[in-house]
Amino acid sequence: MFRVEGGATLDFADREPLHPCFPLESIALFNPFKRRTFLQAVVAVAATTTFGCSDDDSTDASDGSPYFPQSLASGDPRPDSVVLWVRVEDKDRAGDNLPLRLEVSPTEDFKTLVLDKKDLSALAEHDHAVKVKVTGLSARTTYYYRFSYEKDGQKHTTRTGRTRTAPAAGDDVPVKFVFASCQDFIGRYYNAWQRLLQLDADLDFVVFLGDYVYETTGDTSFQSGDGGRAVRFSAPEEALPQGTGLTAFLAANSLSNYRDLYKTTRTDRQLQGVHERYPFIIVWDDHEFSDDCWQDVATYEDGKRDETQLTRKLNAEQAFLEYIPLDTVQSGAGAIDVASEPRFPHSRIYRDFEYGKHLKLLVTDYRSYRPDHLIPEDAYPGGVVLDETLLGAALQDQPDAVKQTFQTDTFAYVNIDDAAYANQKQVLQGVYLSQAKAAGLTDAEAAQKAGQWVAGPVALYYVNQVLAAVNKGLVIPPAGKPRGLAYAHMGKAALFNIQGSRYVVVKDTFDLFAAVKFKMTAGKSEDVFGPAQEEWFNQTLTTAQNTWKMVVSSTSLSALIWDFRQQADISDPTLRQRFYFSVDQWDGFPTKKKVMLNALKAGVTNTLFISGDIHASFASVEEGVPTLTAPAITSGSIKSLASLALIGAGYATGAPVYQHAVVEMEKTLQASNPGLRFADADSHGFVLMEVKADETLATFHLIPAGEVAKDYSKRADSELEAKFTAKTFRVKNSDIQPA
Structure with missing residues (x-):
C-alpha cells in the first residue's frame, strides 16, 4: 500500500486480480513477420477515431446580414x-x-x-x-x-x-440540457443538430464535449471528400503536410489555419441554428489541437520524431478562445480580452456551473495537463519494463496460478548488453535500423533510436523471433533466465505503431504495468488533471451541496474491454484474451481511474459522468459511479469503421471474428463489461438530460450511421423525424436502468 497525491492510498491487492488462467499464448504473442492479424485490423479502426470536422461553404444571406457569416452564439450561462x-x-x-x-x-x-x-x-x-x-x-x-x-x-x-x-443558487427547479460531441463535417451533414432544432426542447443549455473542429482537411482514413463539404485553408503553405500521394492531406498549424476550421464549420446552418437558440458550455478534446494529443505534443509520427509543438498549440488555443463563447478568467462586464486569457502551460478552461439546488456541473480538461500514453509509440517490443524484482513485487498478492504463469518461458529475458550476447545485439540493432529507415527515419535518427532501445533487458519471446528469422543459431535459450514484463506482452508488436500503445492493448498485463508505474512515480504517470485542476476538482465535488454532481469529461469513462477469452470459435489463440480498445481515453489510466472512482463512491453522493469522443453510445456503472457517453454528431461510428477495416483486411463477413467484433459488437461489449447497461456502436445523435430532485432521465436520440452522409435540411421534417429513435434511461441510487 502506498499514498498518492490527495491522501488516497492504493494497494496492489485493491487492483482487479489477473485472470488466473489467461493462457500463455494469449499474451499478445504476435509474430511481426506474419500477415496482418485481427488486432492490426481493429487498430486501423482505432486510428480512425481521430475523426474529423470540417465545414460548409454555404451561407444563407437572405436571413441575417452577409457581414456575419458565422451568425452568433452564446455560452457559459450563469444566474x-x-x-x-x-x-x-x-x-x-x-x-x-x-x-x-x-x-x-x-x-x-x-x-x-x-x-x-x-x-x-x-x-x-x-x-x-x-x-x-x-x-x-x-x-x-x-x-x-x-x-x-x-x-x-x-x-x-x-x-x-x-x-x-442559470437558475439562482438554491432554486428548487428541474434542469434540462443536451450533451454531444465530435462534429466531423467533411462529407457529412449535421442531421443530429437539425433534429434538436425540430424538437424545440425547452433547454437550459447544451454541453459540447470536444472535437468541435477537426484539424485535418481530408484524412482519407476517416474523412470523405464527397458532397462538397470540405475545409480549405486560406494559407495552405502554412499547414503541416501529412501522408503521401492519394492519401496526402493537411493538418492545421498556423493561427490562420486554425481560424479557418472554425470559420468554415460555423457556416453550417444547422449548427448556427442551435447556437442561435441555446447557450453552449464547451470544452476542448484533442482535435481542436491535434489527434490523440497530450499537453503540447502531437502524435502523427507515432514516436518517429519529437512532436512537441508549442507554437502550434498556442495557435490552436487562440483560435478556440476567439471563436468559442466562454469566459476562462471570470472577467467583468464588457468585451473579453482574449489576449489576456491564460494559454498553455497555464491554460484554464476547466470551470464549474451551479444550476439551482439540483445541479453542479464540473467541466474538466483532459488534454492540457495529462502525461503521455503509458506505452510509447516508438517502444521496442522487446524492451522489458518490469524486471524480475519489480514483477515479483507486483505479483505478491496475486493468485498462485497467475504467479506461475509469469514464471514460464514466455516472460524470460536477458541483458542484451552482456558480452555473451554481442552477436545477437548486433543482429537486433541491424534489424532495428532497417525497420526504422523503412519507416522513414534518417540514418542518424535510426542509429540514435537503435542505441536507445536495443539495449539492457530484452524479452526473449520477441527477440528470439527476430533472431530466428535471421539465423536460428542465434536464438537464446530461455531456461534459467530471469522473468519480466515487456512491451510485447502488452500487445506491442512493431515499431512506430499505435497498436499496443494507444489502441488495443492487453488489459491484464497493461493494468499490472500501470499500477507499478503509478506507485513508482507517486501517481504522476497517470496525473490526468494536473495539481491545480485536481485540487479544484476534489474541492468542488466534496463541498457541493447540490443534489447532482455531474462531471463533464471529453473522453469516455465507460470501460471498453474486448473479452475474447471464451470465444472458442476464434481459432487464433493470440486473440482469446482481454483487450482495452482505446487507452487514449480513461482506460489508459486505469489506476488513477480506480482511485478517483473509489473516492467518489465513498465520499460524494449522486456523481454522474457525461462524456464523448469514442463515437458510440454507452450507459454504464463504473466502480459504483454512473457514466453516460454520447454518440458522435457525425464522426464515423465504431461499428461502421470496424466493418470496413475487417473486410479490407481480408476477413469475410461470415467469419467468427467479424461476427463478434462487428455484427454482434454491442453484445460482445456488454458481455465483456459487466457494468455496461446500454451500448449502441452504430448511431449518431445526442443525449437529452432531465435533472430532477430524485432522479435524472437520459434520453439518447439516435440516427443510423448510414444517414449521416445525407443532407436532410432540404427535405420535409417528417423524413428526418422518422429516422430517429429515442431510448430513455433512469439514473438513480448510483445505478442506470431503462426508464
Whole structure:
C-alpha cells in the first residue's frame, strides 16, 4: 500500500486480480513477420477515431446580414451573466477594427433593452471575433440579443439570438440540457443538430464535449471528400503536410489555419441554428489541437520524431478562445480580452456551473495537463519494463496460478548488453535500423533510436523471433533466465505503431504495468488533471451541496474491454484474451481511474459522468459511479469503421471474428463489461438530460450511421423525424436502468 497525491492510498491487492488462467499464448504473442492479424485490423479502426470536422461553404444571406457569416452564439450561462459572441467580416476593411453594437432584451421585439452597447470594436488581431460578457441579468430568464454593423450609412444586423441564464443558487427547479460531441463535417451533414432544432426542447443549455473542429482537411482514413463539404485553408503553405500521394492531406498549424476550421464549420446552418437558440458550455478534446494529443505534443509520427509543438498549440488555443463563447478568467462586464486569457502551460478552461439546488456541473480538461500514453509509440517490443524484482513485487498478492504463469518461458529475458550476447545485439540493432529507415527515419535518427532501445533487458519471446528469422543459431535459450514484463506482452508488436500503445492493448498485463508505474512515480504517470485542476476538482465535488454532481469529461469513462477469452470459435489463440480498445481515453489510466472512482463512491453522493469522443453510445456503472457517453454528431461510428477495416483486411463477413467484433459488437461489449447497461456502436445523435430532485432521465436520440452522409435540411421534417429513435434511461441510487 502506498499514498498518492490527495491522501488516497492504493494497494496492489485493491487492483482487479489477473485472470488466473489467461493462457500463455494469449499474451499478445504476435509474430511481426506474419500477415496482418485481427488486432492490426481493429487498430486501423482505432486510428480512425481521430475523426474529423470540417465545414460548409454555404451561407444563407437572405436571413441575417452577409457581414456575419458565422451568425452568433452564446455560452457559459450563469444566474446573472452570459457570454455573447459574434464575428463580423468586411472584406473591404480586412485590416481595420470594425465598430459593432450589441442589443440585449427580455423580449424578442427589442422594445425594452437591458443593454445597448454601442462602443464595441471587433479587432483585426482577433479575426474580428468578439466575446462580450453581459452581467446584471436576472436568474433563469430568457434574453434575446443581436449585433449590428454600420457601413456607408447602412445598418447590417445579425439574426436574433436567444439565450437563458442559470437558475439562482438554491432554486428548487428541474434542469434540462443536451450533451454531444465530435462534429466531423467533411462529407457529412449535421442531421443530429437539425433534429434538436425540430424538437424545440425547452433547454437550459447544451454541453459540447470536444472535437468541435477537426484539424485535418481530408484524412482519407476517416474523412470523405464527397458532397462538397470540405475545409480549405486560406494559407495552405502554412499547414503541416501529412501522408503521401492519394492519401496526402493537411493538418492545421498556423493561427490562420486554425481560424479557418472554425470559420468554415460555423457556416453550417444547422449548427448556427442551435447556437442561435441555446447557450453552449464547451470544452476542448484533442482535435481542436491535434489527434490523440497530450499537453503540447502531437502524435502523427507515432514516436518517429519529437512532436512537441508549442507554437502550434498556442495557435490552436487562440483560435478556440476567439471563436468559442466562454469566459476562462471570470472577467467583468464588457468585451473579453482574449489576449489576456491564460494559454498553455497555464491554460484554464476547466470551470464549474451551479444550476439551482439540483445541479453542479464540473467541466474538466483532459488534454492540457495529462502525461503521455503509458506505452510509447516508438517502444521496442522487446524492451522489458518490469524486471524480475519489480514483477515479483507486483505479483505478491496475486493468485498462485497467475504467479506461475509469469514464471514460464514466455516472460524470460536477458541483458542484451552482456558480452555473451554481442552477436545477437548486433543482429537486433541491424534489424532495428532497417525497420526504422523503412519507416522513414534518417540514418542518424535510426542509429540514435537503435542505441536507445536495443539495449539492457530484452524479452526473449520477441527477440528470439527476430533472431530466428535471421539465423536460428542465434536464438537464446530461455531456461534459467530471469522473468519480466515487456512491451510485447502488452500487445506491442512493431515499431512506430499505435497498436499496443494507444489502441488495443492487453488489459491484464497493461493494468499490472500501470499500477507499478503509478506507485513508482507517486501517481504522476497517470496525473490526468494536473495539481491545480485536481485540487479544484476534489474541492468542488466534496463541498457541493447540490443534489447532482455531474462531471463533464471529453473522453469516455465507460470501460471498453474486448473479452475474447471464451470465444472458442476464434481459432487464433493470440486473440482469446482481454483487450482495452482505446487507452487514449480513461482506460489508459486505469489506476488513477480506480482511485478517483473509489473516492467518489465513498465520499460524494449522486456523481454522474457525461462524456464523448469514442463515437458510440454507452450507459454504464463504473466502480459504483454512473457514466453516460454520447454518440458522435457525425464522426464515423465504431461499428461502421470496424466493418470496413475487417473486410479490407481480408476477413469475410461470415467469419467468427467479424461476427463478434462487428455484427454482434454491442453484445460482445456488454458481455465483456459487466457494468455496461446500454451500448449502441452504430448511431449518431445526442443525449437529452432531465435533472430532477430524485432522479435524472437520459434520453439518447439516435440516427443510423448510414444517414449521416445525407443532407436532410432540404427535405420535409417528417423524413428526418422518422429516422430517429429515442431510448430513455433512469439514473438513480448510483445505478442506470431503462426508464
